[in-house]
Amino acid sequence: MSSAPPPVQVSNPTGDLAPATAADLDERLALSLRLIDAVYDRDDRLVQHLVLEEHAECWVQDAQGWTALHAAAHTGSVDHIKLLLRKGNAVWSIPDNLGCTAGDIAFSMNNTDAYEELLAEGIRSEMLRAVLEAAHSSSGESDAASDAADDADMTALDASRPDVEAGASAASDSTTAAGAVAQLSTASDNATFLASRLTFTHDSRGQPIALDAEGNGVMMGWESGIMHQTARRMCEPAWGDRRDKSWAELHSEEEGDREKLRVMNVGFGLGIIDTYLQEYHPTQHLVIEPHPDVLAFARENGWYDKPGVRFYEGTWKDYLKALEAGDEEYVGWDGVYFDTYSEHYADLHAFFQTLPDLLSTSPNARFSFFHGLGATSRLLYDVYTSVSEMHLREIGLATDWSEVDVAGEGVGRWEATGASSAGAPGAGAAGARDKRTEGEGEKKYWREEMVGRYRLPLCRLEF
Numbered sequence: 001m002s003s004a005p006p007p008v009q010v011s012n013p014t015g016d017l018a019p020a021t022a023a024d025l026d027e028r029l030a031l032s033l034r035l036i037d038a039v040y041d042r043d044d045r046l047v048q049h050l051v052l053e054e055h056a057e058c059w060v061q062d063a064q065g066w067t068a069l070h071a072a073a074h075t076g077s078v079d080h081i082k083l084l085l086r087k088g089n090a091v092w093s094i095p096d097n098l099g100c101t102a103g104d105i106a107f108s109m110n111n112t113d114a115y116e117e118l119l120a121e122g123i124r125s126e127m128l129r130a131v132l133e134a135a136h137s138s139s140g141e142s143d144a145a146s147d148a149a150d151d152a153d154m155t156a157l158d159a160s161r162p163d164v165e166a167g168a169s170a171a172s173d174s175t176t177a178a179g180a181v182a183q184l185s186t187a188s189d190n191a192t193f194l195a196s197r198l199t200f201t202h203d204s205r206g207q208p209i210a211l212d213a214e215g216n217g218v219m220m221g222w223e224s225g226i227m228h229q230t231a232r233r234m235c236e237p238a239w240g241d242r243r244d245k246s247w248a249e250l251h252s253e254e255e256g257d258r259e260k261l262r263v264m265n266v267g268f269g270l271g272i273i274d275t276y277l278q279e280y281h282p283t284q285h286l287v288i289e290p291h292p293d294v295l296a297f298a299r300e301n302g303w304y305d306k307p308g309v310r311f312y313e314g315t316w317k318d319y320l321k322a323l324e325a326g327d328e329e330y331v332g333w334d335g336v337y338f339d340t341y342s343e344h345y346a347d348l349h350a351f352f353q354t355l356p357d358l359l360s361t362s363p364n365a366r367f368s369f370f371h372g373l374g375a376t377s378r379l380l381y382d383v384y385t386s387v388s389e390m391h392l393r394e395i396g397l398a399t400d401w402s403e404v405d406v407a408g409e410g411v412g413r414w415e416a417t418g419a420s421s422a423g424a425p426g427a428g429a430a431g432a433r434d435k436r437t438e439g440e441g442e443k444k445y446w447r448e449e450m451v452g453r454y455r456l457p458l459c460r461l462e463f
């Protein structure tokens with residue numbers, strides 16, 4: 001990288017650069033590019049000078065999207081990483097043109113210490129963000145976790161999602177407080193998604209898929225392996241023997257001493273996890289689902305007629321309000337699963353906080369959620385694995401992780417269906433799914449070369 005790269009990308013994340021003239025701006029950019037080169041060349045003195053005395057902008061990206069932090073991750077210099085983060089204004093989560101954060105570069109170069117430093121920075125800053133968001137929402141609002149989520153700002157995760165980009169054909173406009181017009185996407189704005197139409201179809205391999213109005217995959221058949229494992233981990237061994245019995249048989253046994261099984265699933269999609277949960281013939285099976293097209297799909301496929309199954313037709317936030325108002329009963333669920341779409345990590349975090357009220361006190365009660373958080377980047381996936389585990393621990397839940405080989409089944413890819421394409425990593429929303437079609441050919445959803453295997457969380461209340 002010693003030859004000076006051509007045009008730079010100016011994407012000041014803080015918005016605080018206000019040069020007086022274009023010449024000033026050119027000079028600042030040249031300084032920043034020199035810094036990237038100096039870091040890459042391991043020129044300690046020049047790096048120190050540019051950061052500490054010239055105050056070079058550490059967030060500026062070169063032609064391949066690299067920042068000085070990417071260069072430091074490549075050389076593996078922990079000292080440079082610390083300097084850029086602590087004394088410069090480096091941002092740990094900026095992706096390059098291939099979607100790689102500095103941490104991903106360090107990981108791919110096997111620079112373990114550099115990776116650990118960037119991971120620690122990511123965890124620290126995302127934990128701090130959550131605290132600030134909570135303080136912000138509690139200063140102006142009275143109420144529950146659900147309200148906290150309503151205000152959530154974009155996280156590093158969201159900022160790195162391809163599907164958060166504006167410009168999709170079906171996106172709608174919204175005017176921000178600053179007067180700028182922001183595009184709302186079905187993949188990143190829950191209200192926009194809920195107001196849009198869905199298509200239920202099959203791809204050319206026969207996999208069932210649900211697509212939103214922008215052509216993003218809301219749910220796809222290849223995720224069956226994850227859903228199967230999740231239902232199994234949630235229900236076994238405590239309820240394993242229920243699989244051999246019918247619902248009616250179990251129901252009559254439950255009038256005696258037999259323990260009941262009550263499960264709640266937030267987000268029906270294609271009903272894949274619900275199908276697996278049904279293998280255990282739950283006594284009660286509540287599905288929380290707001291989208292009218294999904295509800296129609298469930299009705300057409302006989303879900304409303306299954307014994308013990310009930311739909312709450314609204315969002316999980318509506319459901320919590322109904323609980324508080326006394327319109328829904330506190331049941332004590334033995335299994336709770338959360339997998340929504342076009343929400344953000346702050347929403348999932350807000351849902352976590354309701355779990356002590358939702359879960360039963362049975363030692364067998366389990367919670368799980370779809371963990372696609374940051375699944376386009378090794379660093380983001382590691383950061384959000386840790387952050388979600390810490391947030392769960394804060395409210396008294398211990399998490400065990402197991403792995404599911406998504407790519408090994410040969411189903412981690414799906415063909416475009418010809419639906420309109422739009423310009424993600426996904427928790428984008430909390431769902432964190434990068435499931436869009438790309439016109440022609442195939443698009444990998446699970447980038448196993450980046451993040452490895454799917455991590456399946458299984459959480460229980462610690463008493």
Ligand SMILES: C[S@@+](CC[C@H](N)C(=O)[O-])C[C@H]1O[C@@H](n2cnc3c(N)ncnc32)[C@H](O)[C@@H]1O
Binds near residue numbers: 267270289315340431
């Ligand atoms: C990824 S799909 C769930 C797939 C499901 N796990 C399965 O196995 O088929 C996401 C679902 O969450 C629903 N959803 C979106 N926003 C929601 C919200 N705020 N509350 C509850 N469900 C929501 C969507 O309509 C969609 O049906």
